[in-house]
Amino acid sequence: MDQPKGHKGTFVQLMEENRGIIHKICMMYTTNQTDKEDLYQEISLQLWRSFKSYRAESKFSTWLYRVALNTAISSVRKDRKRVQTVQLDQAEHFAVKDSGKEGMTRLLFKAVSRLNRVDRAIILLWLEEKEYTEISEVMGISQSAVSVRLVRIREKLKSIIKTLEDE
Amino acid sequence: MNDLRNGWGNIDEFAGIPGIGITSVEKFIQGRSLSIAGKVRAIFVRDFIFKTLAYLFIVPNLFLYRDNQEIWMINAILGVLLVVFTMLGMKFFREFKRSADPARSSRENLSSLLDYLSRRFPYAAVIAATTYLCAFLPGILFYFAVAYGYLKPFTTETYLVYSFIGILGTISGYVLDIRSVRHHVQHIRICLSDLNDNALALASQNIEMKRKMDHFIVILIQVVILLGFLGVIVILKNVLT
Numbered sequence A: 001m002d003q004p005k006g007h008k009g010t011f012v013q014l015m016e017e018n019r020g021i022i023h024k025i026c027m028m029y030t031t032n033q034t035d036k037e038d039l040y041q042e043i044s045l046q047l048w049r050s051f052k053s054y055r056a057e058s059k060f061s062t063w064l065y066r067v068a069l070n071t072a073i074s075s076v077r078k079d080r081k082r083v084q085t086v087q088l089d090q091a092e093h094f095a096v097k098d099s100g101k102e103g104m105t106r107l108l109f110k111a112v113s114r115l116n117r118v119d120r121a122i123i124l125l126w127l128e129e130k131e132y133t134e135i136s137e138v139m140g141i142s143q144s145a146v147s148v149r150l151v152r153i154r155e156k157l158k159s160i161i162k163t164l165e166d167e
Numbered sequence B: 001m002n003d004l005r006n007g008w009g010n011i012d013e014f015a016g017i018p019g020i021g022i023t024s025v026e027k028f029i030q031g032r033s034l035s036i037a038g039k040v041r042a043i044f045v046r047d048f049i050f051k052t053l054a055y056l057f058i059v060p061n062l063f064l065y066r067d068n069q070e071i072w073m074i075n076a077i078l079g080v081l082l083v084v085f086t087m088l089g090m091k092f093f094r095e096f097k098r099s100a101d102p103a104r105s106s107r108e109n110l111s112s113l114l115d116y117l118s119r120r121f122p123y124a125a126v127i128a129a130t131t132y133l134c135a136f137l138p139g140i141l142f143y144f145a146v147a148y149g150y151l152k153p154f155t156t157e158t159y160l161v162y163s164f165i166g167i168l169g170t171i172s173g174y175v176l177d178i179r180s181v182r183h184h185v186q187h188i189r190i191c192l193s194d195l196n197d198n199a200l201a202l203a204s205q206n207i208e209m210k211r212k213m214d215h216f217i218v219i220l221i222q223v224v225i226l227l228g229f230l231g232v233i234v235i236l237k238n239v240l241t
Helices: A008-029 A033-051 A060-073 A099-112 A117-127 A132-139 A143-166 B002-009 B022-030 B036-064 B069-099 B106-147 B156-195 B197-240
Strands: none
Touching (some): A008 A033, A008 A060, A008 A099, A008 A117, A033 A060, A033 B036, A060 A132, A099 A117, A099 A143, A132 B106, B036 B069, B036 B156, B069 B197, B106 B156, B106 B197, B156 B197
């Protein structure tokens, strides 16, 4: 992608094109609709602040994943003493295209939500079919470390899914 | 595991999320942040608001106390100090913005945030806490000038109460900022340790090397500032008696 100009219009257009990715990241890191909206807003804000300094040295998608995932990893929940929110199952705030596969997708989200924040980022990039090179660039770890981490995370996920199926 | 990827690809990405427009962008900018960087940024914003308030007291005081040389001097010194603190505050804010840049890899982002919050933030917190004194003392002087037209002589009790309020406000401001950041540091440490054992070890090693010296300097600055404040109170007492 060409270097985007620092205009709101360009930014809005890029956000429109990539909102699916941001939406998925938000689902990975939140457990209810209100938190999801807050995180979506926070990521958008950070993307906007960083947008002016985007220099196309890296791929646009790498830049976007970096900003969005770093924001998600370092976000802390708002104190909700005054507002009582209904805690939804983390797997319930999304929709699936094929209702036949809904069960599998719900299970996947339940399992992923039990991983730590960093592992969630790595598995998300893998699920998005990113190359090890790009995962390594986003996370700042070597490609061999990515490979080792992915094996461990997938093992962990399998075990979590098995436990969830038994429950 | 391929089933997982299929399941992932099956998610309807756009369900339940509205698109964003120019107005939404403006809303985001004004909204409250929930990221660590956003929360630290809010501390800086609050500090700049306090500094503005301090200027709003000091500048008219220079006019209101033009006939009282000693009080005018105290205001002028506080004004110079405030200018220095404002410049330092801006320097720390620029450093923070560089450290909190989310467009780098997660490891770099977390490491630089950890380094900044552990080593540099205590200085920024001291500067922010001292701003309270720069606003508090001129605030009292301004109040007396506006309410009575002159500075009323204080009793010993009044001096004690004002000194207590000034010192308490400074110390509690510092402690609150440091405590809220300590929580964020813990969060970052956990993430770094999850990212890679080595990443946390390296970041910690770097920080530890400089932290002891930083800690000593921060305490030294705090002692000097508090002694300075007490000095100003003593001068004020001598002027008014």
